[in-house]
Amino acid sequence: MITDWLQKNSVLAQIEVSSSTEAIEKSGQLLVDSGCAEPKYITAMLENFYRNGNYIVMAPGIAVPHASPGPAVLRPGLSLLTLKKPIHFGHPKNDPVNLVAAFCAVDHQSHLGMLMDLAALLERQDKLERMRIASSKKEILKIVSEDVEKSSC
Numbered sequence: 001m002i003t004d005w006l007q008k009n010s011v012l013a014q015i016e017v018s019s020s021t022e023a024i025e026k027s028g029q030l031l032v033d034s035g036c037a038e039p040k041y042i043t044a045m046l047e048n049f050y051r052n053g054n055y056i057v058m059a060p061g062i063a064v065p066h067a068s069p070g071p072a073v074l075r076p077g078l079s080l081l082t083l084k085k086p087i088h089f090g091h092p093k094n095d096p097v098n099l100v101a102a103f104c105a106v107d108h109q110s111h112l113g114m115l116m117d118l119a120a121l122l123e124r125q126d127k128l129e130r131m132r133i134a135s136s137k138k139e140i141l142k143i144v145s146e147d148v149e150k151s152s153c
Helices: 020-033 040-056 108-122 125-133 137-151
Strands: 006-015 057-059 077-087 097-104
Touching: 006 020, 006 137, 020 040, 020 077, 020 097, 040 057, 057 108, 077 125, 077 137, 097 108, 097 125, 125 137
Parallel strands: 006 077
Antiparallel strands: 077 097
16 A cells, blocks of 8 residues: 555655756655665666656656665655656656656565556546645645545544
8 A cells, every 4th residue: 555655754745856867866865764775776766767768757747766676675665756847857748747756665576566556546636636736745645645544444
């Protein structure tokens, strides 16, 4: 479940970045700061972007930077950034990006599971639009956890 991986300190709302690489670096730093990854995971995320291109822009306005599971991942984690001004990642259809959801996984099975859970969240247009305009991380965390709270009642 997405809320298992997303911590309060791994969300930033309405930040300004000047490039796609800065967005990847900031989203990766949140994973490092929350104890999910080592700093070299950020380097691996950037190398993945440089090597494989803009495929991380998986839907209109949404980038999902990540790297393969490996020793730089300490535990599964997710970070979310909303951008004050959209930026270009070089995708012909899905640019510009205003939501960045980075993740790290400890193995390939959890990698796929996290991607599926993240896709389920991001395909909810109502939640997506509310996250994009949220002015605080508290608002974003509330939006993400809404369905979890309803299902646990």
